[in-house]
Amino acid sequence: MAAATVFPEAPFVHFRRVAHPRVPNRWPHYRSDVLAKLAAKTGRELSTVTSDLEYTLAEPRPGYPEHHAVAAGALLLADQLDLGGLGFGYEMGSRWLGGGRYLWRFTPDNPMWSPHGRWGRLFAAAGVHLVLPVGGVSEAVTMRLALSSPLREQVRWCLRGTDGPCRNCGKCLYKELIQAAVERRPLDTPITADRPVARKYLKKPPYGGQEMIQYGLARVPGIENTLFAPALDYFDVSEESTSWLEHCYPPALEEIPARWRAQAAAFIEANVGLMTESEVRRVESWGSV
Numbered sequence: 001m002a003a004a005t006v007f008p009e010a011p012f013v014h015f016r017r018v019a020h021p022r023v024p025n026r027w028p029h030y031r032s033d034v035l036a037k038l039a040a041k042t043g044r045e046l047s048t049v050t051s052d053l054e055y056t057l058a059e060p061r062p063g064y065p066e067h068h069a070v071a072a073g074a075l076l077l078a079d080q081l082d083l084g085g086l087g088f089g090y091e092m093g094s095r096w097l098g099g100g101r102y103l104w105r106f107t108p109d110n111p112m113w114s115p116h117g118r119w120g121r122l123f124a125a126a127g128v129h130l131v132l133p134v135g136g137v138s139e140a141v142t143m144r145l146a147l148s149s150p151l152r153e154q155v156r157w158c159l160r161g162t163d164g165p166c167r168n169c170g171k172c173l174y175k176e177l178i179q180a181a182v183e184r185r186p187l188d189t190p191i192t193a194d195r196p197v198a199r200k201y202l203k204k205p206p207y208g209g210q211e212m213i214q215y216g217l218a219r220v221p222g223i224e225n226t227l228f229a230p231a232l233d234y235f236d237v238s239e240e241s242t243s244w245l246e247h248c249y250p251p252a253l254e255e256i257p258a259r260w261r262a263q264a265a266a267f268i269e270a271n272v273g274l275m276t277e278s279e280v281r282r283v284e285s286w287g288s289v
């Protein structure tokens, strides 16, 4: 939704899973139907693509379509919709910091999302460029932008809840930490430290989305009295030491294809601001110290 806010005129293509006749659905609690309804409520021009493509994947097993697979519908509709690029909401953690999914270090040559990587070149060769309008800002910033946008009511990070985020899954816990930090309020979660989704914070880092864990530890009032307290032992964080996560890493704007760069840069400069030299070094030394 943050990426969509940068380009308010862009149409949406929603990739919606449908059942496969033979492969069982191992994640029936992932509510793609709820996301389809939210997409329809945005009022944007919307194409919903129904597909069982994800069931053809061996790894990851059928869950919810992700990564470049969600682009399949948009690629097939590219001529009809006259698309020149596909915007994704991947933020700095995924694009530049290794995300926690693959590795925890600065990744200028990220094979998934850099324009000069395998996928970026393949998409560009097909005439549909990968565009990451918010690739230079942290999840705290994308959350702030999304929640202060006209799309606020359709923001949803949980694939389980029907009337809102479920508040009980690991993703809801992680996002609650970020939202509490953004809103400068105490943590509000029904999850207790004995729950499996909370147990990882009793162990040593690295954690997925570690930069946002540090950001939350530095900013959420009363964090020392929550299930995140054990993680405080592993980091020496402060608002100052995490303030680089409130600004945009400039090379992320430079790598946006020229056709969309000026609009994205103007939005980011007006609503976020660019990193200083020392903040840029925080990004580029991530995982090496």
Ligand SMILES: [Zn+2]
Pocket: 158, 159, 160, 161, 165, 166, 167, 168, 169, 170, 171, 172
């Ligand atoms: Zn949830």
